Amino acid sequence: MRPEDWPDDAQVGTASVGKVGMWIFLLTDALMFAGFLLAYGILRGEQAASVNGELIEYWRCSAELMAQGVDCFAPEPVLGINFTAALTFLLICSSVSMVMAYAACVEKDRAGTLKWLGLTILGGALFLCGQYDEYFGLIFSHGLINEGLIFGQSTYATTFYLITSFHGCHVLTGVIYLSVMWVRVWMGKYDDGNYDHIEILGLFWHFVDLIWILVFTLVYLVPIE
Amino acid sequence: MAHINRKEYWAIFTWLTVLTALEVGVVYVPGIPVWGLVSALVLLALVKAGLVGYFFMHLGHEKRGLQLTVAIPMAVPCLYAFVLIAEGMWRFLH
Numbered sequence: 001m002r003p004e005d006w007p008d009d010a011q012v013g014t015a016s017v018g019k020v021g022m023w024i025f026l027l028t029d030a031l032m033f034a035g036f037l038l039a040y041g042i043l044r045g046e047q048a049a050s051v052n053g054e055l056i057e058y059w060r061c062s063a064e065l066m067a068q069g070v071d072c073f074a075p076e077p078v079l080g081i082n083f084t085a086a087l088t089f090l091l092i093c094s095s096v097s098m099v100m101a102y103a104a105c106v107e108k109d110r111a112g113t114l115k116w117l118g119l120t121i122l123g124g125a126l127f128l129c130g131q132y133d134e135y136f137g138l139i140f141s142h143g144l145i146n147e148g149l150i151f152g153q154s155t156y157a158t159t160f161y162l163i164t165s166f167h168g169c170h171v172l173t174g175v176i177y178l179s180v181m182w183v184r185v186w187m188g189k190y191d192d193g194n195y196d197h198i199e200i201l202g203l204f205w206h207f208v209d210l211i212w213i214l215v216f217t218l219v220y221l222v223p224i225e
Numbered sequence: 226m227a228h229i230n231r232k233e234y235w236a237i238f239t240w241l242t243v244l245t246a247l248e249v250g251v252v253y254v255p256g257i258p259v260w261g262l263v264s265a266l267v268l269l270a271l272v273k274a275g276l277v278g279y280f281f282m283h284l285g286h287e288k289r290g291l292q293l294t295v296a297i298p299m300a301v302p303c304l305y306a307f308v309l310i311a312e313g314m315w316r317f318l319h
Contacts, residue, residue, distance in 0.1 A: 031302065045312065209281075221248055
């Protein structure tokens with residue numbers, strides 16, 4: 001049965017229980033991300049100072065390092081904006097391929113759904129490779145860890161890894177979820193035109209993209225100093 | 226009925242790409258005050274997030290009840306973030 005065949009509820013329309021459930025899950029997840037990003041903002045705001053009109057941030061240094069007399073104004077590795085912008089574009093591409101998979105599924109086009117879902121999986125997998133490269137160094141960089149951005153070394157490093165790796169876990173979950181659904185589409189589970197599961201999958205994947213848009217801006221683009 | 230509009234999807238994709246390029250570009254423009262840069266970046270990010278939510282997640286086609294269920298809880302951290310950014314800017318300017 002297709003979602004539009006279900007009774008039209010006054011509050012949620014023809015949204016299935018699964019779809020409403022996914023929205024509730026995404027809300028709780030969004031609030032968790034909001035908590036992380038707000039903590040990031042508070043930590044950053046608390047440890048910034050204006051010296052002769054110049055924004056100086058000393059939050060990159062832990063209290064222990066400051067006590068040891070470490071120069072807290074010495075910069076830790078600068079985040080690669082251009083590379084991360086490319087990863088952002090990759091997620092945007094995977095978002096549009098996801099919505100195309102949904103459209104193909106609604107039209108009972110199994111081959112089209114498989115093609116677009118496959119491209120979405122590819123986009124997610126490439127994003128994960130990019131994040132691995134950013135952390136550990138693979139092809140494009142030496143890796144932030146090798147360059148001295150170590151988890152626990154400073155509030156900057158800790159919040160950076162906490163937020164980006166938590167998002168990375170979502171991308172990994174999304175790629176696994178997409179792969180499972182690809183197999184189910186391949187098995188013909190949605191040939192009857194019931195696109196509800198694909199729509200729910202799309203909600204999760206678009207959410208991953210949406211969160212990255214905010215992380216990219218707040219963590220990578222907003223000037224450090 | 227499911228809402229499919231491929232032309233709209235590609236248009237949103239184009240907008241998201243352009244806005245991302247704009248975000249990256251504005252970071253490299255010299256001479257922009259910090260408060261102006263932060264405001265522009267946050268505004269652009271919110272517009273992009275809104276486009277994804279409204280068009281790709283089809284929130285625009287949902288019933289008002291579901292829309293409000295999503296929008297009201299999300300307004301709280303947005304409000305808190307606004308206060309946080311405003312307070313940070315005030316401290317920077319004073």
